[in-house]
Amino acid sequence: MSSQAQTADTLIHPGWIVPVIPHGDVLENHSIAITGERITAILPRQEAQAITAGRVIELPGHALLPGLVNSHGHAAMSLLRGYADDQPLMPWLQQHIWPAEAAHVSADFVRDGVELAIAEMIRSGTTTFSDMYFFPDACAETAQRLGMRCQITFPILDFPTVWARDADEYISKGLALRDDVKHSKLVTVGFGPHATYTVSEPNLAKVAVLAAELDVAVQIHLHETRGEVLLAVEQNGERPLDTLHRLGLLGPRTQCVHMTDLAQQDIELLAATGAHVVHCPQSNMKLASGSCPVGRLQARGVNVALGSDSAASNNDLNLFGEMQSAALLAKLHSEDATALPAADALAMATINGARALGLDERIGSLERDKLADMIAVDLSQPETQPLHNVLSQLVYACNGSQVTHSWIGGVQVMDGRQLRHIDLDALGSRTREWRSRIQARRSND
Amino acid sequence: MSSQAQTADTLIHPGWIVPVIPHGDVLENHSIAITGERITAILPRQEAQAITAGRVIELPGHALLPGLVNSHGHAAMSLLRGYADDQPLMPWLQQHIWPAEAAHVSADFVRDGVELAIAEMIRSGTTTFSDMYFFPDACAETAQRLGMRCQITFPILDFPTVWARDADEYISKGLALRDDVKHSKLVTVGFGPHATYTVSEPNLAKVAVLAAELDVAVQIHLHETRGEVLLAVEQNGERPLDTLHRLGLLGPRTQCVHMTDLAQQDIELLAATGAHVVHCPQSNMKLASGSCPVGRLQARGVNVALGSDSAASNNDLNLFGEMQSAALLAKLHSEDATALPAADALAMATINGARALGLDERIGSLERDKLADMIAVDLSQPETQPLHNVLSQLVYACNGSQVTHSWIGGVQVMDGRQLRHIDLDALGSRTREWRSRIQARRSND
Numbered sequence: 001m002s003s004q005a006q007t008a009d010t011l012i013h014p015g016w017i018v019p020v021i022p023h024g025d026v027l028e029n030h031s032i033a034i035t036g037e038r039i040t041a042i043l044p045r046q047e048a049q050a051i052t053a054g055r056v057i058e059l060p061g062h063a064l065l066p067g068l069v070n071s072h073g074h075a076a077m078s079l080l081r082g083y084a085d086d087q088p089l090m091p092w093l094q095q096h097i098w099p100a101e102a103a104h105v106s107a108d109f110v111r112d113g114v115e116l117a118i119a120e121m122i123r124s125g126t127t128t129f130s131d132m133y134f135f136p137d138a139c140a141e142t143a144q145r146l147g148m149r150c151q152i153t154f155p156i157l158d159f160p161t162v163w164a165r166d167a168d169e170y171i172s173k174g175l176a177l178r179d180d181v182k183h184s185k186l187v188t189v190g191f192g193p194h195a196t197y198t199v200s201e202p203n204l205a206k207v208a209v210l211a212a213e214l215d216v217a218v219q220i221h222l223h224e225t226r227g228e229v230l231l232a233v234e235q236n237g238e239r240p241l242d243t244l245h246r247l248g249l250l251g252p253r254t255q256c257v258h259m260t261d262l263a264q265q266d267i268e269l270l271a272a273t274g275a276h277v278v279h280c281p282q283s284n285m286k287l288a289s290g291s292c293p294v295g296r297l298q299a300r301g302v303n304v305a306l307g308s309d310s311a312a313s314n315n316d317l318n319l320f321g322e323m324q325s326a327a328l329l330a331k332l333h334s335e336d337a338t339a340l341p342a343a344d345a346l347a348m349a350t351i352n353g354a355r356a357l358g359l360d361e362r363i364g365s366l367e368r369d370k371l372a373d374m375i376a377v378d379l380s381q382p383e384t385q386p387l388h389n390v391l392s393q394l395v396y397a398c399n400g401s402q403v404t405h406s407w408i409g410g411v412q413v414m415d416g417r418q419l420r421h422i423d424l425d426a427l428g429s430r431t432r433e434w435r436s437r438i439q440a441r442r443s444n445d
Numbered sequence: 446m447s448s449q450a451q452t453a454d455t456l457i458h459p460g461w462i463v464p465v466i467p468h469g470d471v472l473e474n475h476s477i478a479i480t481g482e483r484i485t486a487i488l489p490r491q492e493a494q495a496i497t498a499g500r501v502i503e504l505p506g507h508a509l510l511p512g513l514v515n516s517h518g519h520a521a522m523s524l525l526r527g528y529a530d531d532q533p534l535m536p537w538l539q540q541h542i543w544p545a546e547a548a549h550v551s552a553d554f555v556r557d558g559v560e561l562a563i564a565e566m567i568r569s570g571t572t573t574f575s576d577m578y579f580f581p582d583a584c585a586e587t588a589q590r591l592g593m594r595c596q597i598t599f600p601i602l603d604f605p606t607v608w609a610r611d612a613d614e615y616i617s618k619g620l621a622l623r624d625d626v627k628h629s630k631l632v633t634v635g636f637g638p639h640a641t642y643t644v645s646e647p648n649l650a651k652v653a654v655l656a657a658e659l660d661v662a663v664q665i666h667l668h669e670t671r672g673e674v675l676l677a678v679e680q681n682g683e684r685p686l687d688t689l690h691r692l693g694l695l696g697p698r699t700q701c702v703h704m705t706d707l708a709q710q711d712i713e714l715l716a717a718t719g720a721h722v723v724h725c726p727q728s729n730m731k732l733a734s735g736s737c738p739v740g741r742l743q744a745r746g747v748n749v750a751l752g753s754d755s756a757a758s759n760n761d762l763n764l765f766g767e768m769q770s771a772a773l774l775a776k777l778h779s780e781d782a783t784a785l786p787a788a789d790a791l792a793m794a795t796i797n798g799a800r801a802l803g804l805d806e807r808i809g810s811l812e813r814d815k816l817a818d819m820i821a822v823d824l825s826q827p828e829t830q831p832l833h834n835v836l837s838q839l840v841y842a843c844n845g846s847q848v849t850h851s852w853i854g855g856v857q858v859m860d861g862r863q864l865r866h867i868d869l870d871a872l873g874s875r876t877r878e879w880r881s882r883i884q885a886r887r888s889n890d
Contacts, residue, residue: 081830082837086776086786119827285773286841288782315841316828321766325773328730331531337733341531382564383761385526385873386880392527396731396760401846428830435831 008033008040009410011053014064014376016390017042020350021365024343026390032064034372037185037410041368059405061380063390065346066365067127067373067406068319069353072219072257072278072307074133076105076113078120079434081311089225089287097312101134103441104434105162110138112430117317118148119422124318124400127373127408130255130278130307130357132192132219134163137177140187146421147413149373151357152177153192153219153255156207158200167203171210178216185409188357190217190253195224196232196240201247208248217253217358219278220244223266224258225289241266250275255356257307258283260290262297271300276356279348281325283309294330294348295339305356306348319349320400327395342395376405453478453485454855456498459509459821461835462487465795466810469788471835477509479817482630482855486813504850506825508835510791511810512572512818512851513764514798517664517702517723517752519578521550521558523565524879525757534670534732542757546579548886549879550607555583557875562762563593564867569763569845572818572853575700575723575752575802577637577664579608582622585632591866592858594818596802597622598637598664598700601652603645612648616655623661630854633802635662635698641685642673646692653693662698662803664723665689668711669703670734686711695720700801702752703728704742705735712738716745721801724793726770728754739775739793740784750801751793764794765845772840787840821850 010033017027019042031048033041041051077097084096110133121129128149131139136154143150154174156167164170171191178189191207193199199207211218222240223229232240244250252274259266259277270277279292297304306326308317323345330340354364363373377398379385384393384402406414413420455478462472464487476493478486486496522542529541555578566574573594576584581599588595599619601612609615616636623634636652638644644652656663667685668674677685689695697719704711704722715722724737742749751771753762768790775785799809808818822843824830829838829847851859858865 079831080833081842082832082834085834085837085841086783088782092782116827116830123827282773285777286782288776288780288784291777311842315837316844318828318844321769321844324766325770328727328770331733332730332736335733337533337537337731338531339733380873382561382568382869382872382876383763385561385876386524386883387527388525388880388884389527389530392530392760396530397526397756399761399763399766399844399846401844424827427827428825431827431830435833438831439833 006051008035008051008053010034010055010057011048011051012057012059012064013045013048014059014062015379016063017366018063018065018346018390018394019366020066020347021367023347024391032366034407034410037371039366039368039370039372042366059376062376062378062404063394064366064374064376065394066350066363067375067408068125068349069305069357069364070121070126070129070308070317070319071255071305071353071356072130072280072309073317074310075117075129075131075139076110076133077310077312078117078317079109079113079431079438081315083312083438085315089289092287092313100438102162104438105134107135107138109434110135111142112434114139114142115146115422115427116431117311118143118146119419119424119427120317122148122406122414122419123403123417124320125375125377125403125406126317126319127375127406128353128357128359128363130219134161136174137180140177140181144184144186147186147408147411149186149363149408151188151190151217153190153217156191156193156203157198158203167199167206171206188217190219193218193220195221196243197228201243204244204249205247211253212248215253217255218249219255219257221258222256223261226261229261239266241269245269245273253358258289259292260284262293267296267300267302270297270302276303276305278305278307278356279326280307280309281322281329283313285325285329287313291329291333293333294326295334303352303355304348305353318400320398323349323395342391345395346391372407372410374407375403378402378404451496453480453496453498455479455500455502456493456496457502457504457509458490458493459504459507460824461508462811463508463510463791463835463839464811465511465792466812468792469836477811479852479855482816484811484813484815484817487811504821507821507823507849508839509811509819509821510839511795511808512820512853513570513794514750514802514809515566515571515574515753515762515764516700516750516798516801517575517725517754518762519755520562520574520576520584521555521578522755522757523562523762524554524558524876524883526760528757528883530760534734537732537758545883547607549883550579552580552583554879555580556587557879559584559587560591560867560872561876562756563588563591564864564869564872565762567593567851567859567864568848568862569765570820570822570848570851571762571764572820572851573798573802573804573808575664579606581619582625585622585626589629589631592631592853592856594631594808594853596633596635596662598635598662601636601638601648602643603648612644612651616651633662635664638663638665640666641677641688646688649689649694650692656698657693660698662700663694664700664702666703667701668706671706674706684711686714690714690718698803703734704737705729707738712741712745712747715742715747721748721750723750723752723801724771725752725754726767726774728758730770730774732758736774736778738778739771740779748797748800749793750798763845765843768794768840787836790840791836817852817855819852820848823847823849
């Protein structure tokens with residue numbers, strides 16, 4: 001803290017600060033100062049007394065940590081939460097989800113679905129989400145209106161949907177959105193080719209050229225099930241990851257989602273190219289897709305982030321649950337209780353997510369000059385007492401409902417669990433209307 | 446509803462009633478009447494208008510369901526929550542948990558730890574728990590004072606601990622407790638031999654004789670890891686389950702906890718003897734112990750209940766989390782997304798638990814003349830909207846913090862998330878004192 005900066009907009013005195021960088025650190029008796037959109041100081045509480053702040057917040061029973069980064073999802077699908085459960089991936093998609101989407105998805109559906117998703121995400125500690133869904137302009141507009149940070153990877157498919165006719169139209173609409181939000185402080189835009197089994201090679205190659213030219217992110221569902229990999233080998237003679245590599249689509253801008261079926265050669269290729277993996281443990285378990293070998297990926301230095309996937313396959317967007325599931329699943333599958341300890345799970349949900357999304361210079365940890373994307377978690381309730389270990393409590397005992405405060409780019413979006421930019425009563429009414437409409441249509445089928 | 450019973454102590458009008466029996470049912474526009482400790486009617490709301498009640502409760506956004514049954518745990522160990530994480534079972538026990546217990550466990554420790562556990566359990570929907578721990582008299586006294594239902598299976602070990610010197614003393618103290626509480630409406634007492642590797646055959650045989658004579662429950666940790674089973678085969682020439690059977694300990698009063706390593710012969714033996722299995726999915730994952738083959742057990746008609754294990758190995762006592770983990774793990778491990786659907790997971794946490802504990806004629810479902818052990822869950826919040834499917838929402842989207850009301854034997858123990866019999870401030874102070882004491886001792890080691 002330089003001697004000049006003796007003022008701040010907001011000065012917070014939490015019980016504990018978990019900065020995530022340095023890895024595993026927990027600071028006691030420290031304070032954090034915010035001015036504008038940035039963190040201007042993290043310093044011992046005693047030194048912080050010298051700062052004159054517009055607002056001082058005492059949170060003696062709380063931990064302050066970086067806002068969580070949900071690196072994969074389809075936010076608007078929250079309107080289909082619980083619509084079809086206990087189904088395998090392909091029947092779930094083909095017989096339930098895709099027909100419902102064809103009947104109902106519109107810009108209004110996306111606007112309301114994304115608002116519902118953002119309400120849930122902020123209430124459970126997420127401050128940045130990645131989204132891949134139709135009408136991404138409606139998602140971008142909603143996120144900006146509600147003050148939420150997001151990466152949008154606009155969808156690309158070979159076949160027509162409610163949003164576009166063919167790959168060219170998906171791409172041109174998506175790039176138009178990128179132009180529209182290029183000055184946004186909250187929204188970044190990249191490519192979201194759905195999967196290698198739904199986007200042809202010429203279209204994937206086109207994405208590779210454009211993404212390199214524009215230097216933007218590409219997110220794709222990849223190796224979600226063993227069946228997907230086996231079918232690709234049968235039909236194309238190679239694994240989907242190899243196809244992406246051959247087409248020039250694998251590199252440090254690439255976010256590979258799911259990745260349950262991985263041979264050692266796949267892991268080496270990810271490590272060599274610098275591509276990122278987004279692990280979605282609960283969705284993979286619920287759809288019986290398989291399990292991402294997190295430990296083997298980490299051992300080769302591959303960056304692994306965490307995603308919830310959609311509320312239609314999860315059925316929540318709660319990253320505290322995903323952290324716990326990721327840690328427990330890693331221990332079970334490696335038959336090693338020391339695998340993925342609490343600090344590593346928390347890194348996956350914060351700085352690793354920021355890295356995957358190319359935002360790690362701005363968010364993902366609490367450090368001076370980073371954006372003030374942060375949350376306060378109340379550890380004083382029975383569920384997280386006694387407090388032998390702050391990191392353990394956050395990963396293994398919190399369920400997300402202990403998140404009380406949230407800031408995004410220095411703007412407070414939740415205060416004592418009250419959302420500042422969302423009217424939950426009005427949102428509840430619109431959500432119930434969507435339920436009636438969707439159920440009425442279903443009864444007619 | 447007979448025409449005579451036109452009065453009730455309490456009449457509740459919830460949005461939905463999930464009675465658990467019949468399996469999978471969800472009643473809309475129904476009401477439930479309670480008089481004294483029992484449910485006196487479940488009937489269409491219109492007919493319920495004829496009932497004159499002392500208190501009428503409108504819960505239009507809530508589901509009413511049986512209180513959850515946590516069939517395995519060590520409640521007082523909540524004071525060691527997060528004390529030693531990311532460790533395998535044996536080092537965790539031998540280097541961390543057992544030394545801490547030797548230093549700190551007393552009747553006071555148990556009284557405070559059990560109160561902390563009960564606070565967390567009621568807040569997450571549990572109304573009955575099973576407990577196996579030292580100073581079980583302190584647990585019984587605390588449960589009765591706080592109005593909580595429990596089965597206590599008092600611990601039996603070959604070696605001395607803070608509570609008893611040898612197996613005979615464990616048993617005589619435990620049976621004295623059974624005498625003390627024999628008229629209790631809330632507490633039942635059975636035998637809790639720790640495991641086949643900590644209790645000798647003569648002592649297990651003694652338990653078998655006494656349990657048969659007294660007709661009481663026996664709960665034991667069994668087949669928790671493959672290592673336990675392999676070591677038993679090497680040392681005794683038989684699997685632990687076979688040892689129990691040979692000693693006459695396997696029958697419909699027996700509750701086998703964990704059961705991760707099961708051959709088909711084990712499953713047949715469980716089915717033939719009518720012994721129950723208590724599945725603890727999160728604890729088994731966190732300690733990398735293995736995974737209970739729920740689907741194969743159910744296919745042979747074995748009753749499978751659900752337990753949290755202790756907060757020192759979980760690290761919460763939240764059965765909503767266990768239901769979700771059980772369902773997701775069953776799908777992943779059977780590679781079948783239709784495995785353990787929501788209704789089955791809910792049955793495991795309610796009626797199957799009641800069956801395992803021998804309480805299914807009194808609790809575990811909402812039926813006329815059963816005890817009014819029930820909870821209300823608020824489904825109106827963003828996390829559980831839109832409400833396409835009540836059962837899905839309860840199992841896959843609730844995290845326990847949506848439980849708002851709880852009744853045990855007709856007595857309301859929580860109202861709008863306020864605990865009626867527990868002073869959380871006073872409990873918090875005592876919990877923080879235990880933390881200081883435990884950490885001070887650890888620093889001296």
